[in-house]
Amino acid sequence: xxxxxxxxxxxNVPEGATVAFNCTYSNSxxxxxxxxxxxxxxEPKLLMSVYSSGNxxxxxxxxxxxxxxYISLLIRDSKLSxxxxxxxxxxxxxxxxxxxxxxxxxxxxxxx
Amino acid sequence: xxxVSQTPSNKVTEKGKxxxxxxxxxxxxxxxxxxxQSLGQGPEFLIYFQGTGAADDSGLPNDRFFAVxxxxxxxxxxxxxxxxxxxxxxxxxxxxxxxxxSDTQYFGPGTRLTVL
Numbered sequence: 001x002x003x004x005x006x007x008x009x010x011x012n013v014p015e016g017a018t019v020a021f022n023c024t025y026s027n028s029x030x031x032x033x034x035x036x037x038x039x040x041x042x043e044p045k046l047l048m049s050v051y052s053s054g055n056x057x058x059x060x061x062x063x064x065x066x067x068x069x070y071i072s073l074l075i076r077d078s079k080l081s082x083x084x085x086x087x088x089x090x091x092x093x094x095x096x097x098x099x100x101x102x103x104x105x106x107x108x109x110x111x112x
Numbered sequence: 113x114x115x116v117s118q119t120p121s122n123k124v125t126e127k128g129k130x131x132x133x134x135x136x137x138x139x140x141x142x143x144x145x146x147x148x149q150s151l152g153q154g155p156e157f158l159i160y161f162q163g164t165g166a167a168d169d170s171g172l173p174n175d176r177f178f179a180v181x182x183x184x185x186x187x188x189x190x191x192x193x194x195x196x197x198x199x200x201x202x203x204x205x206x207x208x209x210x211x212x213x214s215d216t217q218y219f220g221p222g223t224r225l226t227v228l
Contacts, residue, residue, distance in 0.1 A: 102154030
């Protein structure tokens with residue numbers, strides 16, 4: 001079983017739709033949680049951190065459920081420019097470091 | 113300001129050859145990380161440096177892989193006797209520190225390695 005599991009998609013949605021991605025993680029020692037965005041043939045870029053209380057950044061809302069080891073990302077009023085792969089990422093501090101563990105990513109395609 | 117840079121952007125080599133991949137982190141960042149991303153997968157951790165020393169090399173797949181960061185800035189990932197299965201995008205990331213509020217990892221554009 002992978003440490004971080006995501007539905008690979010693709011999710012094909014019309015512009016303006018609301019779409020939700022889910023992710024589960026297996027390491028209960030995970031301490032920090034993130035969503036990264038990766039465009040085709042580009043590097044991953046931090047979209048947002050995920051906090052236990054839930055957090056919002058414009059059209060994006062992230063939620064964390066530590067008891068269920070479950071993370072979600074909600075995108076409202078989706079835009080064509082939101083088309084990308086969304087990577088669920090967890091971090092467990094090891095050796096005083098900062099190793100990130102990535103899911104395989106969920107591909108989103110926003111269409112006219 | 114300048115982000116993380118990696119060279120070369122693409123490298124094609126033959127099975128059995130030796131390759132070096134270079135990473136230039138953001139100036140002032142003390143932590144540097146190498147990841148490998150295969151097609152259709154998320155990045156996988158290889159090794160992490162704090163300053164000049166490798167603080168965690170648990171992700172290196174075998175002893176053909178080695179990385180150095182002699183002056184605490186630029187890092188080189190070295191792969192000996194390359195195999196076709198080594199073909200992937202090798203990503204480098206850096207962060208200001210390795211813990212706390214300044215530990216966001218910023219990724220470089222990657223080196224796409226193809227082993228024929």
